[in-house]
Amino acid sequence: MLPFTLEKVTSVQDAIAAASSGRRFIAGGTTLIDLMREEVEQPDHLIDINMLPLSEIRIDGSDLVIGALARMADVAAHPDVQRLHPLIAESLIEGASPQLRNMASIGGNLLQRVRCPYFRMHDAPCNKRTPNSGCAAIDGLNAGHAILGTSNHCIATHPSDLAVVLVALDATMLVRGPRGERSFPVEELFRLPGDTPHLEHTLLPGELILAVRVPGGFYSRRARYLKVRDRASYEFALVSAAAALDVGDGVIRQVRLAVGGVGTRPWRLRTVEEALIGKAPDRKIFETAARLALEGARPLSGNHYKLELLPRTIVRALEMTGEAA
Amino acid sequence: MKNDEPFTDGAVETEERRGGLSRRSILLTIGGVATLAAAPEAAAQPISERPLAASTGPVRLVVNGRQHELDLDPRRSLLDVLRETLDLTGTKKGCNQGACGACTVLLNGRRIVSCLTLAAMHEGAEIKTIEGLETNGELHPLQTAFVEHDGLQCGFCTPGQIISGIGCIAEGHAGTLDEISFWMSGNICRCGAYPGIVAAVADAAKRA
Numbered sequence: 337m338l339p340f341t342l343e344k345v346t347s348v349q350d351a352i353a354a355a356s357s358g359r360r361f362i363a364g365g366t367t368l369i370d371l372m373r374e375e376v377e378q379p380d381h382l383i384d385i386n387m388l389p390l391s392e393i394r395i396d397g398s399d400l401v402i403g404a405l406a407r408m409a410d411v412a413a414h415p416d417v418q419r420l421h422p423l424i425a426e427s428l429i430e431g432a433s434p435q436l437r438n439m440a441s442i443g444g445n446l447l448q449r450v451r452c453p454y455f456r457m458h459d460a461p462c463n464k465r466t467p468n469s470g471c472a473a474i475d476g477l478n479a480g481h482a483i484l485g486t487s488n489h490c491i492a493t494h495p496s497d498l499a500v501v502l503v504a505l506d507a508t509m510l511v512r513g514p515r516g517e518r519s520f521p522v523e524e525l526f527r528l529p530g531d532t533p534h535l536e537h538t539l540l541p542g543e544l545i546l547a548v549r550v551p552g553g554f555y556s557r558r559a560r561y562l563k564v565r566d567r568a569s570y571e572f573a574l575v576s577a578a579a580a581l582d583v584g585d586g587v588i589r590q591v592r593l594a595v596g597g598v599g600t601r602p603w604r605l606r607t608v609e610e611a612l613i614g615k616a617p618d619r620k621i622f623e624t625a626a627r628l629a630l631e632g633a634r635p636l637s638g639n640h641y642k643l644e645l646l647p648r649t650i651v652r653a654l655e656m657t658g659e660a661a
Numbered sequence: 662m663k664n665d666e667p668f669t670d671g672a673v674e675t676e677e678r679r680g681g682l683s684r685r686s687i688l689l690t691i692g693g694v695a696t697l698a699a700a701p702e703a704a705a706q707p708i709s710e711r712p713l714a715a716s717t718g719p720v721r722l723v724v725n726g727r728q729h730e731l732d733l734d735p736r737r738s739l740l741d742v743l744r745e746t747l748d749l750t751g752t753k754k755g756c757n758q759g760a761c762g763a764c765t766v767l768l769n770g771r772r773i774v775s776c777l778t779l780a781a782m783h784e785g786a787e788i789k790t791i792e793g794l795e796t797n798g799e800l801h802p803l804q805t806a807f808v809e810h811d812g813l814q815c816g817f818c819t820p821g822q823i824i825s826g827i828g829c830i831a832e833g834h835a836g837t838l839d840e841i842s843f844w845m846s847g848n849i850c851r852c853g854a855y856p857g858i859v860a861a862v863a864d865a866a867k868r869a
Contacts, residue, residue: 337736338711339711339734339736340735340736341735342717342735342779342781342782344782344784362779362782364778365777365778365779365782366759366774366777369738369777369778369779370758370759370777373757373758380711382735382779384782386782409771432847433762433774433846433847433848434772434825434828434829434832434834434844434845434846434847435759435762435765435772435773435774435825435828435847436759436774436777436847438768438771438772438773438828439773439774439777439778568843568846569842569843569846570846570847
């Protein structure tokens with residue numbers, strides 16, 4: 337690990353003032369320390385933000401507000417989260433391990449770096465690690481990689497389960513930086529790789545995530561997060577789906593659907609949602625709608641199977657929302 | 662002869678590559694509880710242009726009830742400080758990247774992997790390691806259960822499994838065998854002693 341200095345801050349104002357190029361905020365550290373050890377991340381200064389009062393989980397009107405420093409385990413176990421947003425609890429528990437969930441923060445979860453093996457492999461080219469060096473995954477081992485939102489420069493999936501759910505639920509980010517506070521949809525936090533895959537998010541220099549705000553809705557009943565993976569726990573998704581249905585008078589009145597493991601960012605499926613509205617919730621309808629998720633898909637040598645697995649996962653998740661009701 | 666050789670130690674390799682002076686050789690020179698600030702490493706002719714990290718100032722850690730005041734290079738993981746500075750080698754270094762759980766300790770009562778956190782970030786924290794479980798020579802009930810259920814073969818993952826099992830039981834996730842399997846999945850056992858591990862946690866949970 338390259339040398340760095342460590343600073344502890346006790347106010348949001350101090351944290352923002354301390355931020356500058358070459359520096360990183362550190363919360364749980366479960367991604368950052370690992371990548372610093374591999375010298376993929378090379379900050380010369382860390383700003384320890386764990387003392388900041390940003391761990392609160394609270395209800396504000398019909399919204400759920402989750403502080404950026406709340407730990408994954410605490411959010412998943414919180415009674416209000418389980419009651420109002422079982423999808424959030426489910427996605428958190430399906431991610432990482434119990435130890436890591438005790439450490440990792442919500443803000444850090446959203447900003448976690450990709451798990452593409454070439455990202456960590458200094459001998460291989462990677463446009464994310466070293467801009468303009470090339471992408472080893474496109475012609476390499478790419479069974480875990482994305483089929484949606486890829487470019488000729490990067491095909492890595494965004495690894496967060498929580499992000500998939502937050503994008504499905506129309507959650508918003510609350511951030512503060514040198515120019516004040518702002519709020520925007522979680523979906524807009526993530527950039528497509530395009531020809532600048534090293535730029536992953538839309539935070540401005542010096543901005544700190546304060547909280548995530550999740551609007552209330554119909555998600556407390558017919559909502560499921562289904563994660564398909566190589567082993568039953570402690571594994572990243574091959575394909576995952578967050579689905580919430582509002583069914584009344586025998587038809588789907590509202591639906592939220594987003595998928596993980598297939599996109600270079602958490603992937604909301606609005607065309608599939610639209611195809612479901614007003615229809616009776618049955619398997620045939622689900623299957624027809626789910627095919628629309630493949631629009632624009634670009635499979636590679638190792639991940640062709642996702643063309644079949646993605647619609648099947650969506651259908652299963654939609655069916656499971658019925659079981660949860 | 663102490664059994665203090667690390668299983669793998671990326672940090673040591675890196676420093677040897679940089680300047681031929683390993684952290685371990687520094688430790689052996691100083692002996693006992695060493696203060697590992699930037700100074701000894703400055704002699705190692707680092708290839709980096711970057712100034713060496715200053716120490717963070719004294720960091721207080723309460724480990725197994727004993728208070729320590731340590732002057733630390735900020736790069737040092739909690740795991741390395743436990744093993745190399747405090748000589749608590751029961752906590753194991755397996756993957757050193759948060760994937761295997763061998764380095765699990767209780768930090769303020771919660772199970773974490775000590776390889777993915779910097780010791781200097783835990784001023785005032787209470788840490789419990791496998792060495793701190795016995796009471797007046799009596800094994801912790803989960804340690805006894807591991808013996809009774811044969812919850813190990815080579816034993817390398819066992820300290821992490823036991824600490825993690827204590828966390829699992831305390832969190833209320835030890836109700837059924839399936840639940841235990843899921844909530845113990847952060848601890849890998851390459852010998853495959855899982856049936857015994859799960860049985861031991863289930864047994865201790867019943868007695869708790």
